[in-house]
Amino acid sequence: MSRPELQAPPELYYGDTEAKKYTNNTRVQQIQADMTYRALELLSLPEDEPALLLDIGCGSGLSGEILDEEGYNWIGVDVAPSMLEVALEREVEGDLFLQDIGQGFGFRPGSFDGAISISVLQWLLNAETSHPTSSPPHRLTRFFTTLHSALRNPSRAIFQFYPTSDDQIQLITSIAQKAGFGGGVVVDYPNSKKARKVYLCLFVGSGGAQQVPKGLDGEEEV
Amino acid sequence: MVRLITHNLLACHAKGCTTNNFPLQFKDVSIELREAEFNADFLKGLLPRIEWKALVDAARQLGDTSLPLEQPEMVDDEFLKNLHHVLLEMHIEEGAMVCPNCSHVYAISNGIPNMLLSEHEIA
Numbered sequence: 210m211s212r213p214e215l216q217a218p219p220e221l222y223y224g225d226t227e228a229k230k231y232t233n234n235t236r237v238q239q240i241q242a243d244m245t246y247r248a249l250e251l252l253s254l255p256e257d258e259p260a261l262l263l264d265i266g267c268g269s270g271l272s273g274e275i276l277d278e279e280g281y282n283w284i285g286v287d288v289a290p291s292m293l294e295v296a297l298e299r300e301v302e303g304d305l306f307l308q309d310i311g312q313g314f315g316f317r318p319g320s321f322d323g324a325i326s327i328s329v330l331q332w333l334l335n336a337e338t339s340h341p342t343s344s345p346p347h348r349l350t351r352f353f354t355t356l357h358s359a360l361r362n363p364s365r366a367i368f369q370f371y372p373t374s375d376d377q378i379q380l381i382t383s384i385a386q387k388a389g390f391g392g393g394v395v396v397d398y399p400n401s402k403k404a405r406k407v408y409l410c411l412f413v414g415s416g417g418a419q420q421v422p423k424g425l426d427g428e429e430e431v
Numbered sequence: 432m433v434r435l436i437t438h439n440l441l442a443c444h445a446k447g448c449t450t451n452n453f454p455l456q457f458k459d460v461s462i463e464l465r466e467a468e469f470n471a472d473f474l475k476g477l478l479p480r481i482e483w484k485a486l487v488d489a490a491r492q493l494g495d496t497s498l499p500l501e502q503p504e505m506v507d508d509e510f511l512k513n514l515h516h517v518l519l520e521m522h523i524e525e526g527a528m529v530c531p532n533c534s535h536v537y538a539i540s541n542g543i544p545n546m547l548l549s550e551h552e553i554a
């Protein structure tokens with residue numbers, strides 16, 4: 210079966226049934242949790258300082274629950290109403306928005322201390338219509354530009370995602386750079402077919418002078 | 432689940448709407464109060480980011496008059512408690528937020544605001 214993002218736009222793919230199935234799958238829960246903890250690690254927020262985070266493509270709140278547990282305040286956005294319904298049922302603490310990230314954000318400059326995004330970015334690589342504002346580069350540009358402005362200086366945004374090619378990584382990172390971000394891609398367990406995970410680590414401001422973190426290697430955790 | 436902390440960060444993002452697009456105006460809203468954990472450090476860290484007048488106006492529109500018109504220079508416990516309540520415990524469940532500039536209506540249903548734009552509104 211082909212990858213979900215190639216079958217239908219996310220708000221259609223994740224209808225009521227698929228949203229519940231996805232959220233209740235313990236394997237999915239475990240992987241999402243692991244990737245959320247890793248994203249938080251890469252976000253490397255100052256310790257013991259409360260933070261306000263943006264969860265991009267928060268879905269049914271699998272990552273949000275972890276943000277709650279870790280004591281972060283957060284706002285989540287997702288384009289799939291069915292996923293947000295499940296998040297409401299699960300009583301996550303964050304405010305939820307029905308939003309298409311490819312249309313950009315309206316958050317005031319410097320609103321967030323950081324952003325995380327788990328398994329979402331690949332959805333932006335697929336055009337839904339022939340309208341110019343729906344081309345992947347246009348949507349990525351709008352997304353990264355408005356995200357950059359919504360983040361504090363310095364801060365970071367960490368995206369775990371599933372690219373299908375190096376060209377896709379190249380397209381995404383070049384547009385993020387044009388939007389003002391520093392940073393790059395971190396690959397965990399690059400030699401493992403199963404455990405390999407790709408994280409785009411973006412830096413705002415003086416955070417950009419920092420080194421891109423190293424990927425994990427050696428003994429696989431999964 | 433729109434709280435005033437979120438409302439205070441939110442401007443209109445429709446195409447060409449770049450001035451006078453904040454704060455969004457509440458319309459026909461119903462609210463619910465829900466207790467949240469008090470965290471003084473979080474509130475203090477947030478204070479410099481808040482647009483004070485927008486917050487006070489929004490709170491008063493929702494019937495809460497506990498915040499002073501001017502942001503106080505000295506932050507005491509009573510003030511932080513009130514701020515906590517206004518920012519984090521008042522949830523807008525139904526209604527809408529309307530852009531003061533382009534009049535785009537962001538409907539709020541079941542606590543979730545619909546931020547989707549139609550094709551001609553996308554920048």
Ligand SMILES: [Zn+2]
Nearest residue numbers: 443448530533
């Ligand atoms: Zn507007």
